[in-house]
Amino acid sequence: AQKITQTQPGMFVQEKEAVTLDCTYDTSDPSYGLFWYKQPSSGEMIFLIYQGSYDQQNATEGRYSLNFQKARKSANLVISASQLGDSAMYFCAMREHSLGELSFGAGTTVTVRA
Amino acid sequence: DTAVSQTPKYLVTQMGNDKSIKCEQNLGHDTMYWYKQDSKKFLKIMFSYNNKELIINETVPNRFSPKSPDKAHLNLHINSLELGDSAVYFCASSQEENTEAFFGQGTRLTVV
Numbered sequence: 326a327q328k329i330t331q332t333q334p335g336m337f338v339q340e341k342e343a344v345t346l347d348c349t350y351d352t353s354d355p356s357y358g359l360f361w362y363k364q365p366s367s368g369e370m371i372f373l374i375y376q377g378s379y380d381q382q383n384a385t386e387g388r389y390s391l392n393f394q395k396a397r398k399s400a401n402l403v404i405s406a407s408q409l410g411d412s413a414m415y416f417c418a419m420r421e422h423s424l425g426e427l428s429f430g431a432g433t434t435v436t437v438r439a
Numbered sequence: 440d441t442a443v444s445q446t447p448k449y450l451v452t453q454m455g456n457d458k459s460i461k462c463e464q465n466l467g468h469d470t471m472y473w474y475k476q477d478s479k480k481f482l483k484i485m486f487s488y489n490n491k492e493l494i495i496n497e498t499v500p501n502r503f504s505p506k507s508p509d510k511a512h513l514n515l516h517i518n519s520l521e522l523g524d525s526a527v528y529f530c531a532s533s534q535e536e537n538t539e540a541f542f543g544q545g546t547r548l549t550v551v
Contacts, residue, residue: 360539364480370529370542414480425494426472427531427540429482 329430348417356422365413445543462530471513
């Protein structure tokens with residue numbers, strides 16, 4: 326079964342606007358971490374933000390924030406004030422305490438328009 | 440200094456050949472991984488390895504084998520390459536479960 330679901334294959338956003346990327350996850354492990362990565366066209370994987378399952382507050386890193394709704398098992402990424410350089414593929418991932426590796430969603434391609 | 444480095448960045452080879460991709464991390468991390476990213480950009484774990492345990496994704500053919508000469512290196516050996524092995528392979532490392540994994544720049548393997 327798919328552990329991470331990203332339902333938006335692609336999104337367009339106007340420069341300077343905010344965009345929300347959806348991510349839902351499935352686990353029975355009470356301890357887990359949620360991650361977002363950015364993959365630009367150059368191909369590298371860039372870590373953006375992390376949320377732990379026991380964290381009480383939503384994570385923020387600069388223009389990135391994670392809207393963590395534990396009961397809904399969702400971990401949406403919000404990018405505020407979009408820039409042209411934000412155009413990339415974005416992956417949601419989860420690491421369960423019982424497993425070491427990251428499980429990735431299918432990704433969402435974001436295109437920022439000038 | 441590059442945290443996780445892979446070589447080569449591009450690899451074009453013929454079917455049936457044996458090839459290796461090298462990975463080194465200078466972060467002092469205990470755990471290293473290999474991921475495969477297919478043509479649809481889906482990332483799938485192949486192996487995770489620390490100095491105590493190798494965990495192999497059961498769907499990975501046994502033509503693929505990780506070799507770790509020391510804690511800082513996890514190389515990927517592929518025997519009898521097939522067309523379907525064409526993909527981007529990422530090496531990664533992490534220290535603890537609550538920290539991010541750092542990725543190498545990827546190796547684009549093309550089997551012709």
